[in-house]
Amino acid sequence: MSTEPHLPQSETRDRILDAAERLFMEHGFEGTSMRLITGAANANLAAVNYHFGSKDALIQAVFRRRMTALNEARLAALDRLEAEAGGEAVKPSRIVEAFFGTALELAADAEHGGNTFMRLLSRTYNEPNAFVRQFLAEEYAEVMDRFLGALFRALPGVPRDEIMWRFHYMMGAMSFAIAGIESVYATAGLPCKEEEPSRMRPRLMSFLLGGLRAPLPDFGAAATD
Amino acid sequence: MSTEPHLPQSETRDRILDAAERLFMEHGFEGTSMRLITGAANANLAAVNYHFGSKDALIQAVFRRRMTALNEARLAALDRLEAEAGGEAVKPSRIVEAFFGTALELAADAEHGGNTFMRLLSRTYNEPNAFVRQFLAEEYAEVMDRFLGALFRALPGVPRDEIMWRFHYMMGAMSFAIAGIESVYATAGLPCKEEEPSRMRPRLMSFLLGGLRAPLPDFGAAATD
DNA sequence: GTATGATTCAAACAAACGTTTGAATTGAGA
């Protein structure tokens, strides 16, 4: 109150961030107007430009708010594993657990918006929006370097291309896991009850590890097929 | 020319569909204006409304053009497998090959827009746009029914929930495989050369089958963890 | 040629967009 200048962290700012996070997840960036955001946040239309400067800056703020914490948690988990291993290579399953488990924990937190954010993040992977992608790539740079490097060391016999692609596939599987199952199966007359959060983690993790451990593809045989 | 009324399948119509397909893939539905589409298609602004009626109708037309063929090819492949099996259950790996292999073949066709469309389709999974989702769900209904049913028969010991989730995960992995790897790893100083199309299929298929065959998750142990 | 239906075109429409403005309102310190 005394040392800090004047950063009441305006309650309005947070309401706008929460509303924007949810609406971006539901309708995308271009599909969400400032009037929709400020309306849902019970704020004046001009509030976004006052607090953030522009819509683009708001988008970045929405990501920055959670992304930093997520990536720090991931790096901390990897640090812990590498410290335990003490020079030895960390087991691949532990590395995968550290990366994707951290994300799933955030996605399981529905009360503080973690789930909303992870669904927004999943959605954003497939939106080649120029500056959002640039922003995400910068945020991910160190994390990717560390985790892929750990996997390279853990799987010295496996080509690095192969590891990167499998990691990429795992990201896709996680993305869909978080997005939920109702997307396509809803109208199909199939039972599609939503996943209980505590079941998602072991379910997905088993699949991911199965995929990671799969035998290497035989390009020679398949190329002529 | 004589029996058909007047359907010259206006060359303009196709140019608009091609341009829209590509631009929707790059910028999303809301991020792509009619002026951008008609500009890229060398057509007049009013041409979209003349040939399709509205922007929403154009979106549906873009999907309908390829989706029907893709799903028919999938069903035909499954028909073939079931005929070969002659009453017996089809091997899970063959079922997965039929569903995802068909999609990958379309994605490998870069010349006639198949690749563009598959990337658009992947992107659309994560866009809960109301009426596009409805449209996709209807298009997928029969295919999902058939393929999941075949998997249920092929894996009688596995809970149906588990099969549906793993199929969903596989869709996510395929989605990311088609979208390409450069999304996140670009700025990270990692080698991220694009995949040669012929290598994508065995690479992804090996991962998918590894995930499908993974041991079932142990919910009991993990729930208390 | 002339008529007819299909297609293209430039121009305009109202609505929604992100942003800016300048005056109100607020709240704490002097």
Added chain:
DNA sequence: TCTCAATTCAAACGTTTGTTTGAATCATAC
């Protein structure tokens, strides 16, 4: 009470949006 900065607000800004219009152009059949 007065001050001053932070915040809110209604109103307007100039663009861009999807769509419509009515005349021009094209191609074909008579």
